[in-house]
Amino acid sequence: MKSVATFLVLILAAGGISTVSAQTAPDAASHAHHPAAADQPQIDVPAQAGAAVAVAERFSDALASGDLKTVEELLARDVLILESGGAERSRDEYLGHHAISDAKFLEGTHRQLLRRRARTAGDLVWIGSESELHAKKDGKPLVLLSAETMVLRQTPEGWRIAHIHWSSRTKR
Template structure:
C-alpha cells in the first residue's frame, strides 16, 4: 500500500470512528453507576515532603466534609478561614459551618470524586495546594459531570496545619 492510500484509509477510519468517540457526553447514566467516595490512586501528584502534613490536613477536611462529619471538618479550618466559591464568600469557620457546609456535605455524600492532579508548594509556615478533580453526582434524575478546581492555603499553627483559605471553582464537563 503506498503512502497516499495508507493515509486515505487512516483518515477514513478516524472519520468513521469520531462520532463514537465523541458521543460519551450524550449517553444516559443511572444513579447506580455512581460509587460514592474519593479516588486518588491515578492522580498526577507533585508534593514536596515538607508539605505532606499540610496535604494530610486538607485530605482529612475533604473526607470529613464528604462524610457529613462537620465537627471533624471544622478541626482542620482556621477560625478566620476565607472560603470563596461561585462568587460568594464565607469569612469564618463558623459562617461556613452554619451555612454552606451543610449543602456541600449533602452534595458530596453521594458523589464520586476522582482526583486528577495535585501540586503543592511550601513557603515558611504556609503551604498552598492546587487540586483538579472530576465529580460525578446525581441531581434528581440528571447525572452531573463536573470538573472542579480547588486552591487551599494552609498555615502551620503550633505543630498542626490549619486551612486559612479555600477557593473552589467548577464547570460542567463536556
C-alpha cells in the first residue's frame, strides 16, 4: 500500500502523468461545478488505461446490483477505502460493513457519468470520475454530485482496486 500512497503523492505533485490519448477538448467550465451535457460525458482515458477502467465500471455495476461476490473479486485484499472522513482498510472490513449499505443505497439509483480522467504509471492506474446520482430518500427525489478516485494495481489475477475515495454532496 505504501507504493500506492507514494504514487498518489507523486501524481498530485506533478499535476498528473503525461500521456498521448484521444480526449475531449477541455471546456471553459471544467473547474466550475457545471455538469457536462447529459449525453456527452467528458472522457479523457488513454488506451492503456482502458482495461483498468473496465474493471472500475464492473465494480460499480456489481455494487449497484448487490453482487458482492464480484465486488469482493475486484478489490485488492489490502484496499483502502476513504469516505465521509472514515476509512476501511481491507476488503474484508469493507465487505463486512459499508458494502452492504452502499449496495442498498445504490439499488435503483441512476448514475450519470459527467467526466472521467485516467492515467497510467507502470502497474498502477488512477481514475477520477465525476457523476450525478439520481436517487430517492424518504420517497423524495435526491440528486447528488459524486466524485470518485480509484487506484488500480495490475496483479497476476488482473486489475484490482487498491484504493477508492468517494465524496458527494447534494446538487443545488
